[in-house]
Structure formats: structure tokens, C-alpha cells
Amino acid sequence: MDVGQMQRQWLDYTRSLFIEGFLDNQFLQLQQLQDENNPEFVVEVVSLFFEDSERILKDLTFALDQQGVDFKKVDAHVHQLKGSSSSVGAQRVKNACIAFRNFCEEQNVEACLRCLQQVKQEYCLVKNKLETLFRLEQQIVAAGGSIPMMELSF
């Protein structure tokens, strides 16, 4: 595959992530903060998001596994995850967190457990998607090309 084909593939793939709702405008914002002096910015932020999320999901699993669930704590964790997913543009994770918080308020353990599953699923999906995207980027750069600038109108 030549660079042009790889770039088109990257564009198509990125577009699909927006169309399918995995990513929202905030991700575009982050891409625009990247430049030749900070070529890894998006990867760096997203890596922090992955680390953060995995820690929070572990804490959530533990918190919901307790005999007496501390819903305040659970809500605090979900709030954190909602914040960081929002900041990177991981829209479906963010939305899953919003739904989760409603059930925290209701203090409904079963529903919270279902929400946790949902959040984990969305997180895994977006993680895979973003890792694929970053791999495509690496291939383009390795072949001597540059990452196209996203121009999606919303």
C-alpha cells in the first residue's frame, strides 16, 4: 500500500469513528493541538486516558463488589471517568457514564453492575479503535507520509 492509500484509509477510518459515535468534536480539538513540535500529543493524552480508565474501572469493580455498596464512592469514580472520557472525546464512554450516574443516584446495585459492564464494553471498543488508528498513523509516518488534517463539519 502506498502512502496515499494509507492516508485515505486513515481518513475513512477516522470518519467512521465519528459517524459511529465513538468520538466527538473534542477529539478533533485535541488533534488540532498537535503540531510538528508536539507530534505525539494526541497519543500522549489518550494513553493517559487509558491508564486512568483502567484504574477507575478496577476501583469501580471493587466498590460494587462490596457487601454494603458505597454509592457516593461509586458515583465519584464514574464522575471521574465521565470527565476524562469527555476531555478526550470518547463520546460513547461518556454517555455510558451519564447513564451510570443516574443509577448511582437511585442506589440500584443491579443496574449499576449492568452499567459497569456497558462502560467496560464501550471502553474496550474505543481503546481498540484508537489503537488501530494510531497504528495506521505510525505506518503512514514510517512510509514518509504525514497525517491528514481532519476536516469534518458537524
Added chain:
Amino acid sequence: MECEGVVSGVRMGESSEEVHVLAVDDSLVDRKVIERLLKILACKVTAVDSGVRALEYLGLDQSDAFVEGLKVDLIITDYCMPGMTGYDLLKKIKESSTFREIPVVIMSSENILPRIDRCLEEGAEDFIVKPVKLSDVKRLKDYGVGGRINKRKLPDTTELDLSSSPPSDSSSSPSISPSSPPVIDSPIQRLKMTTTALD
């Protein structure tokens, strides 16, 4: 737990044109983003992870002690933080004779009107709804973000006339004049924008 850039801080008389922003947020992701946003606008950034750390940095943890060479032009803080909230931090800063004139901007993922009002009443200059974008940070240009035209002197009186050195850049977004009740416009506009979103 991180507190960056304490030693490399801006000294009096050296690069005093560079705007130094103290950013406070318990989220590592958000700290990284706000730092990049501010650096793009040519600010020097010190990012800390809590209100307590912020007070330590300012030397406010032990009775208003003056930290030699410290110059902070703007404080931008998250609202929801464990322990000391952004609101608590705001209050402490406004209670301090050394730092009360420093503009404080609050960030929050939740666009709760009473919360915004409370912060503004306590003396916050502006309120940004997260996720933070470049346009939000550009709005802070009246505090020197994005480059100074005139050097804003720290007053030695409590009466502060901030309208004396307006920036003259020709950005199309409405300029916030710190001397008027400015913040009614922008957070409310932002509110209207976010309430139409999926959130």
C-alpha cells in the same frame, strides 16, 4: 501526586511579559489538556493536582508567606476536586491580601447555574464548562493569555482598575472586560450551547 515547574517559575523582572498560569485539576488527562492549550497561547504553566498543592505553591499554606520571585497572573481551577474544591480554593485566594487580585477562573463539567453564580459572587472572573477547548482559553485574553500588549502592573491598593491596559488584538469573539460584570455573557452563552448537547 505531581507539582510541576515549581523551581523553574518566573522570577520578577525576568520574562515578565510571559503570562504565568497556575492550573489546578485532580484529573491527569485534564491537566495535560489545559497545559497544552495554555502553552499554545504562549503561557508559562504550572499544573498542580489539588487545591492544597496550589496553596502550597503560592505560599498560602502558612499564613500568607511571601514566596520570593513568585509571579502568577492567572489561576484556573477545576471545581470538583476531592478535599478542597475549586470554590474553597477560590475563597482562600480571595481572602489573601497577597493574591486576591489574581484573576481566578473556574472549570466544571457540570453547567449548574447556582454553582456558576456562587463562584462569580465569590470573585471568580469566569467560568468554563468542560471539556475545555481552545476557544474557551482564548476568551481569557484579557488576563494576558495569548500575549500581552501592555504589562499589567500589580497594584498596591485594593482598588484595581483593570481597564487601564486592554489588549488590542482583533479577535472576533466578544472581549471580556474585567472591570465590568463580564462573566454573565460568556458562561451563559456556553450554558446555552451545552444544554442543547446530548449531556
